[in-house]
Amino acid sequence: MTTVTGAPVQRAKRASQTIPDSGADTHGPALEPLLFELARPGRSGRHVRAEKTGDVPEKFARKTPLRLPELTEPQVVRHYTHLAQLNYSVDAGMYPLGSCTMKYNPKINDRAAALFADLHPRQSYRTTQGVLALAYELEQLLLKVTGMDFVTLQPQAGAQSEFTALLMFKAYHQKRGDAATRRRIIVPDSAHGTNPASAAMCGYEVTTVKSDARGNVDLEALKSALGPDVAGFMLTNPNTIGLFEERVREVCDAVHAVGALVYGDGANMNALLGIARPGDLGFDCVHINVHKTFSTPHGAGGPGAGPLCVKAHLRSFLPKPWIVKEADGSYHYDTAREDREPERVGDSIGKIGKTLGNFGVLARAYTYMKTLGEEGLVETGRDAVLAANYLLALLRGKYDVAYDRPCMHEFVLTAARQKKQGSSALDISKALLDEGFHSPTVYFPLIVPEALMIEPTETEPKETLDAFAAAMIRIAERIEKDPAAVHEAPTKTPLRRLDEVGAARKPVLRYRPA
């Protein structure tokens, strides 16, 4: 049985495969043995030729046993094929994980990135003109989409981009001479956890301001939190409730009025594509999660890439090096030309990783932007908003809406009603797995009790949205009749609910070969 999403509702367990020596606390058959359990001494492939020479001096030689498993290639292929089959993925079905923008990942992007696989980041610019051309063009595209002036491609994820930006804020205030007194970063209570964590890594104290009844930053609360000791304010727009900040310009003005800077968390940029640009709204910078907005695959947790786009007044603090395009159409870096002394690093905060970050991810994002072009990118934002509002309309009757006004690309339901009836957001999320869907983000944002944060994205067809809504409504109706009915969910997944408390109490973080 499959749903319209194409995701198998029930996968067959390979019950014939049991753990050879399963240890103390397991009772049932394993879904798939561990590599170590499949191995037998003497098995191996022949992927590289054995070397007769290549001994290292005895003093340095490894004496510690190297207990890696010994397997044949067919075993390895079956093992990972079996593991893959235990995963839910965008390729298999709708993945409405709020704030993660799990849109379809076009396959051409992967093939395009592979064209740049055999290049080392320390090659001369003379041998990487194609890389630099792509990166330079991508920079221009990102600036047009965000309305910013300059960009660095170095950050390898959104969180690293936040950290980069806050280091730049610090450098900016240092240059102006008041960094010592600006010790605080303000975040809304709806912010992603990475925001306060990034601020803390920069040595800042974090002040949280509350949201108002319409789901916006409470402007009065913000104003009373602002002062000459504030370095910056971090704002996600649309925010994590999926709502556009209605007074975003007043918010930015208030922050600027005390000499602080506004950081734009671009996690939800998909909603604004072709609709509005952070650079026109008062932000001093914004990062882009290309693995969200620009369709690069999320890779089971990563990689991503988090280019940081900034206004001109922050340019000099950007990580180095920068790409320079000459009048003749050739490219080089401003700090590493072999034939002349490098330019000064100046105000730059330095390097936060390899020169062009996760270039393989950026090449995918570039491919996507070139494929869609103006019309496609504009349609993307509008379709994301359309899909979310449509799904919200379908679900409004059976679930309570945290802040009920037109949403952007995602919306947040609260399962408060279901909680009173005896089931939780967690139960609903697990029941959805039995329905063949991935769960929404649950228990975030923190300001909404029993939150279910749903982001359908623009690539799910109407019939899938209908099927998802029907599943959500079935679950709500089951809870109305018998709340206990979903307490056992999921029952159709490869495994039942997992003991996370036990995992943390007695951590088993690796297999230890005998």
Add this chain to the structure above:
Amino acid sequence: MADNPYSPHTDADRAAMLDRIGVRSVDDLLTAIPKDARVKQLGVGPGMSEQEVQAHLEKLAAMNKTAGSGPFFIGGAIQRRYIPAAVPVLALRGEFLTAYTPYQPEVSQGTLQAVFEYQSLMAELLAMDVVNSSMYDGSSATAEAALMAVRLSSGRKKVVLATEVDFTYRRTVRTYARGAELDIVEVPTADLAGNADGAACLVVQHPDAFGSLVDVRPIADAAHAAGALLVQVTEPHACALLEPPGALGADIAVGEGQPLGIPMSYGGPHLGIFACREALVRQMPGRIAGQTVDANGTRGFVNTLQTREQHIRREKATSNICTNEALAAIHAAIYLSLLGPEGVRAAARAGVARAHSLAKRLAAIPGCRIANDGTFFDRFTLATEMGGWDLRLALLERGIQVEASASHYVDGKRRGRDDVMIQCTELTTEADADALVDAVAEITGSRQTVAAR
């Protein structure tokens, strides 16, 4: 018809959806946005068909000179190594590639078990207790190791880095240190032990950025005697042949996992390896997969010890990392399971054997010498009478790619060594070696001839 080729909506779908919402157009849903901030034109140009995009990207790619297109000796943390065919076939399956962080473990056992196995394999290779599920790359892993050591030191802010640690790593540590306002001290590896007083950690690289082998144990002893931690930067293939960090006294081991079946891709996505002793795990950054059981008692895996992480602890988290490099960790696990202990050793030995044979031949050229301090592993520095930058350029003109060691010292100005660095792996051929030896002899010889005139 849709303008976005991946948009499924027909005009009829859109009309029905708007009708259900109760608005006439999407614009009616966007009233919260200031009117004058609405975009009129992005100016990014028209879209392309897939065929056109492919041709466009191929054209850009043709402007590069790939590593495989000629003799190639650039390496360091990122290495051109043989990638078995099965690695990308398995790791890039859609079920891994297009999943995300396993927030719902019941439908993510593939990711979680693969990551748990990666942690287990890497822990064996490094002989360390615990490995996390990945950091961005070797440089951010090194920086996070320094931050972790500072947290564990109760008040110390001094981090001592060897100048023979990869320069990207050193610069990244310096950048990260601006946040917590750490005191970063850089000294030659030989002086690390003497600078342990008051340090949160000593950071040593073995084999070092120039390929030299380092006697880590006395440095670890000095660190521990001063109440500091030892952070060792290392390389996965080297750990198959050399005594690993866990046996040398390292409290935290970090490195770049790219050589384990991951393409170079001009710098990323790669794999930050991060390992520590068990007692330190509560201060470790990043996600960790752990074993548990489900409601039926069947073994399964979950993300665990999450109270260290930003989504739970916010400003009190051990790091801000969220998205990581899990797919790269899966690549590495597949690579290690395909090669097994013998295969990893064979690949590592090939690099060592070829580097040493090549070094001998190069050192025999008049005016050339190997400039490493002591024994080297699978890369070395070649000093000639001409500068490294100039030799690099002259070799490039002959289609041979090497790195100048001076780039490891660029910090506003050139200083320090001015050699070239030669990395060998199992992909280095006899013909590559011949080409390099001939070219160096010709370049340095013709220079000597000119000088003699």
